Amino acid sequence: MAAPFHRILSPFSLLLLLFLFSTSFASTVYDILTENGLPQGLLPDAVKEYSLFPDGEFVVEFSKPCYAKFSLLVYYEKKITGKLEYGRISNLSGIQVKKFFIWVGVDEIVASADDRSLDFTVGFITEKHPVSEFAEIRPCKSKAGTSCRGAESLSLISEV
Numbered sequence: 666m667a668a669p670f671h672r673i674l675s676p677f678s679l680l681l682l683l684f685l686f687s688t689s690f691a692s693t694v695y696d697i698l699t700e701n702g703l704p705q706g707l708l709p710d711a712v713k714e715y716s717l718f719p720d721g722e723f724v725v726e727f728s729k730p731c732y733a734k735f736s737l738l739v740y741y742e743k744k745i746t747g748k749l750e751y752g753r754i755s756n757l758s759g760i761q762v763k764k765f766f767i768w769v770g771v772d773e774i775v776a777s778a779d780d781r782s783l784d785f786t787v788g789f790i791t792e793k794h795p796v797s798e799f800a801e802i803r804p805c806k807s808k809a810g811t812s813c814r815g816a817e818s819l820s821l822i823s824e825v
């Protein structure tokens with residue numbers, strides 16, 4: 666004999682269903698960036714999960730570490746953390762850019778008042794990049810590509 670309907674769909678399971686429904690339509694981390702006046706392409710695809718706390722502290726986890734090519738080569742560790750405010754990411758950890766031949770951590774990303782450019786604070790220097798460079802979400806690449814032949818040949822050597 667079939668169980669009465671109200672026993673199958675108890676208030677608890679209804680809440681659970683509602684919860685599952687709402688989380689599957691929740692905003693993505695890319696939506697959160699654009700809602701905060703920052704371009705979605707700041708993060709490559711392959712975001713596995715993220716947490717954003719009320720004070721703006723966030724954690725983003727990728728399914729693997731990523732390289733993405735902008736005018737600079739950028740490396741994303743598997744897990745990045747920082748603090749998000751409108752038009753600004755500070756206390757950033759886990760994103761590096763290749764400057765000349767070394768990798769340097771990006772500490773802060775700030776949108777300019779006219780929304781046309783982003784200032785990247787990398788160590789002691791601040792670099793301006795047009796926002797348009799980060800308009801599209803880049804693929805997460807496992808390898809640095811041609812501009813990082815040194816690292817690739819190193820990994821080839823270690824595989825031999």
Ligand SMILES: *[C@@H]1O[C@H](CO)[C@@H](O)[C@H](O)[C@H]1NC(C)=O
Binds near residue numbers: 746758
């Ligand atoms: C900066 O980030 C670290 C984790 O990388 C965290 O422990 C610390 O509380 C943060 N500081 C501020 C001022 O948000």
